[in-house]
Amino acid sequence: MTLTHVPAPTNTRLDRLLAPTSIAVVGASASSGKLGSVMLDAITRGSDGSVSAYGVNPKSSGDDGLFGSLRDAADTHGTPIDLAVLCIPASATPAALRDAADSGVGAALICSGGFAEAGPDGIALQNELAQIVADTGIRLLGPNTSGFFRPGSTTVSFVPTVEHITTGTVAVVAASGGMNHALSFLLSEHGVGVGLGVGLGNSVDVTNVDVLDYLRDDPSITAIALHVESVDDGRALLAAVRNITTHKPVVAIVVGRSDVSAFSESHTGALATSWKTTRALLAEAGAVVVDTEQQLVDALAVLSHTRLPASAAPGVGLVTAQAGPALMILDELLAQDVQVPTLTEATQAGLSELLPPLTFQANPVDTGRPGASFGAVLSTTAADAAIDALAVYALAEPDALDLADAVRASGVHTRVPVVLGIGGPGEAVGKTGAAAAALGVPVLPSPTALATGVGALVHDARSRFLRTTDTAPTAPTVAPAIALPADEATAKDLLDALGIGTPPRRVCADRPAAHQALAELPLPVAVKILDSAVLHKTEIGGVHLGIRSADELDVALDALDAINAPAYLVESMAPSGVDLFLGARRDPVFGPIVVAGLGGTAAEAIGDVAIRSADVTRTAAAAMLDDLQCAPLLDGWRGGPVLRRDEFAHLAVTVARYLADHPAISDIEINPLRLTPTGLTALDAVIVPTPARGNAVEGEKP
């Protein structure tokens, strides 16, 4: 068998999949009701005339309007078919896929299940498909998906109601066909139109990475809804998200908070990735990560219309016609860490001339009752130097206030992004929504939805700032590779070389050396077993604290001798403070990552840890601990020390980069990393070598 065509550049090939001008349904049948017929009908009915559709069935007599082969269809069409939709049993798909490639078809879609999600036979079948893709260069969507659609122009889905999806500029990139449809319908029903909806299914070939790369340059798309069930190549996904979010916002929802692995495996054949890591790294890469489909809709209602410039902390002005909703919105914005800055005295003076006395004018600006001055209140608030965007809420009271018209007349939407929230009956809200949409101003239906949408606007701007702005990068520390396995002293010498503070210490081969150390080091000291084979020193009685006298030292050394300590580490104890941990690890999906949180077991049990990639910028690393619920502990809790974020960022970036540069190391754990009044000190450090087998961590791809 010879290859019949040379693979074209990637984007061209995805064009033949996602923007085909000719589609053939293999397995179409003259009898309606069968999947192939339903699909052919849907394609024909859902296309705007730019797509030629053909039915192919080897058993065709020719009288039924079907073609006997893809080549016959291509002959009639004049050029090879762009997309073949294979509506045939799983077992027949490999032969049909190879025939399609041989016939010059650019891409194929396989809807049927029975592949990797269905046990060993299915896995073998799926591997066959992968081999054909590798052999021929044909692009393949699926198997195990209901397809894709571009509402208004191209439908390749057997779900007939797709034709009711409103055309718009959001692309849905979903792990499954079902969620592609569920999200597209939700967006559409909430007035957010869809430009493209793709369900990836088993992703033998085309993955979310391919689609994201393709969408970057698709001019019909302004924003992306990304639904993630599992991640195959984490680094490629993060690169794709970083790449596209430079141009277009991505809102992501990740499945897997709970342990759903048994069912998940039956669904796609893939184990769920770590939910927490996936969410943290997607957010670092630039996606706005949400918890629910409704939040996804609310975020895209805003981000498909407008974006803020990259900014560390955009300020939101909140203007309302009713105080109760204002309180809900403010509560939610603050919970999302959105700045609602107090307006300047000059702005407040301006507002006081527009509003009745006793209304709150500092931000939120509550107008008490909506009136004729509403537009001027918006303009005055937006003109404040601290305000980068406006959130506006009012109940629909057509006689008292035309919200869209107040925006239009004030022109405020031409100066800052404006997001409206309206409560009221569907008709009144719809009317305002349509008028606002004409101005490019999004409208949301509840106080919390408004806060969610505005929060998305802010987080999208903030994540671009964090990942592209770096605070004064210091010269890279040239640190030596170290001998492995490393004991605590070696690990701490490395930290010293990396510019990370450690306590004064002595490695002592014998008792006289230990007593000498006691005499020379600031007291009290800790005395520990020094043995690279021991990872958990405390558990075996290998750590003795608070030693100030020779007697106490001898008691400790007796105890260490009893557990056969090969050497002693005598070390000055740090002042008390807040104990953190900082680790650099190799994630099996995403590669080198950096993880930090409160020391001790609690943070881990609670899951209160902050995670970033080893590529994290210093600016983003400085902000990462603000993710933590325990963040108040780092800012002078009960008179305690305050964490200098830039000092922490230096540590985090340094250990992460060192790990990334040294494949022989799988883990660097500093625990505890003590926050003291004079800064951060590494009280213990463990360096774990990568298991021998080819330097690859178990589960990690080469």
Add this chain to the structure above:
Amino acid sequence: MTLTHVPAPTNTRLDRLLAPTSIAVVGASASSGKLGSVMLDAITRGSDGSVSAYGVNPKSSGDDGLFGSLRDAADTHGTPIDLAVLCIPASATPAALRDAADSGVGAALICSGGFAEAGPDGIALQNELAQIVADTGIRLLGPNTSGFFRPGSTTVSFVPTVEHITTGTVAVVAASGGMNHALSFLLSEHGVGVGLGVGLGNSVDVTNVDVLDYLRDDPSITAIALHVESVDDGRALLAAVRNITTHKPVVAIVVGRSDVSAFSESHTGALATSWKTTRALLAEAGAVVVDTEQQLVDALAVLSHTRLPASAAPGVGLVTAQAGPALMILDELLAQDVQVPTLTEATQAGLSELLPPLTFQANPVDTGRPGASFGAVLSTTAADAAIDALAVYALAEPDALDLADAVRASGVHTRVPVVLGIGGPGEAVGKTGAAAAALGVPVLPSPTALATGVGALVHDARSRFLRTTDTAPTAPTVAPAIALPADEATAKDLLDALGIGTPPRRVCADRPAAHQALAELPLPVAVKILDSAVLHKTEIGGVHLGIRSADELDVALDALDAINAPAYLVESMAPSGVDLFLGARRDPVFGPIVVAGLGGTAAEAIGDVAIRSADVTRTAAAAMLDDLQCAPLLDGWRGGPVLRRDEFAHLAVTVARYLADHPAISDIEINPLRLTPTGLTALDAVIVPTPARGNAVEGEKP
């Protein structure tokens, strides 16, 4: 001035407010556009004929259809007016309110602001209103609210779009008029009709407690949406919620997660209560507590239709037509701690005859593609003994599946509560929704919404179980009152008397006694300062741990002497384990509460604490720590000890009841409370006396 009428029983009086047959608008005017005219128009237009409406204006000429006084209106009406709506400036309201009471009016509504939220003058005005209510017994809604409505029968709100709210059986009880409208519109637009919407405003007289008590016996209402901004009388609110949720479900949303106090005060004059405490105690009392308005709508979409019997852990069967949405729903249900039990082998065998091979049939039950067997799949799943309710999701595919008809034909909804989720275009979803509603089956629009609605069904049933079921109550321990202030030894003696474990210990007045204790107690021991004036022993060097020898003891005693210890406490150290804290405190709003979490500062900084009232049942106390994020630490984390929930419940209930019974004590704190392999041991205990001033804690009401 004499009282003109004897106060009627409460319910009758709220009937005259919330189900009036005659309403007079004081301050109505012949010129349209003014607030009084708008209100009179709204009342006239929004009433179904059961209400007579009158305009009152002292300046009326009589030619304008208005009456000169409430008495004139009553004379025409034939009996005293039920409800007077005062649309007049704040300063004129006291006189008008007194006049209304003198005229036999049953209730008044004051919409205007300018009261407690507006500084000292407003507070004085509000106090005048309160005095008139106390003097006359007239019921007062507001001031500072837009009113209330019973869609389809009575509108007393100046928001004109209220007439578009769908009639239904949900009552909205909102802190503010704006949120009453916002929530009522949202419910209505999502197909959940409203029977009554009330905005409370400044709550001078009528509070959410009064309205909840009234609604218990209102046959037109099946479920309540409760919006809380601040709590005045916490114990009364909890009693009202306990009372009504025995009959009807309550879904509550609480404002104040973030620090919104400055704006909140300007809004209603009241400081926000503790968000965490309010939510925890409302949930204990029986409310389903939600985070967003959308969750409130989703929960009420279900709970207004159906309820489960009280149950510790209702089992949900999840049946879906698409696996992607199934995964979303399962993830969310498990995150909400909802049981999705594996079906029995018999059930799975039954399902295997109805479904294609390789579909997941253990629960979730994913049908792969919806087909003719869908109804039978529902029946078979629901028949499993572990299943108490069904959650069902499908995309709208009218040609493949009529979801409502499958339910109807199977009759499954007559055996267990069934909740449907559908994705699709509005028309198809609406059609199914209407058909399902006719069966009493709620329909939700997204996977997460379905999980939220089903979660509400389960949590409503669970909270009724927890608060009405008590595990074998032990005989109440009769514990002595203790002398205050109490030192650690006294506090621990009390714990011993209450049946709470403490370590073996000796109170030692001098060194010989301490050495004697060292000789007699299991080693090692802790040696501590014993001084009731010292609350934070560790901070001043008053705690010495791990002492095994006479030498070590002398070093410790030297240190204690240096800080003038009046006596020593020598105590055996407990084995290592997990350190918790358990406290009984007096909350300024809710009275005695019990609080527990992980020991140390982290839990408090993170806010990972579980809170219940001192009335908590043993069953609910046993479950309370499962609220905690750190709950995994209590169940054998890394080979550690497992908490016996009944042992913890005994401790929690015992200290809470003791505090409630002893007004002289404001706080009992056991910290750390160590979980060891043999059970719970109180390692330290502090008992704080109530400040002298009349035994009242600052901020607490007498």
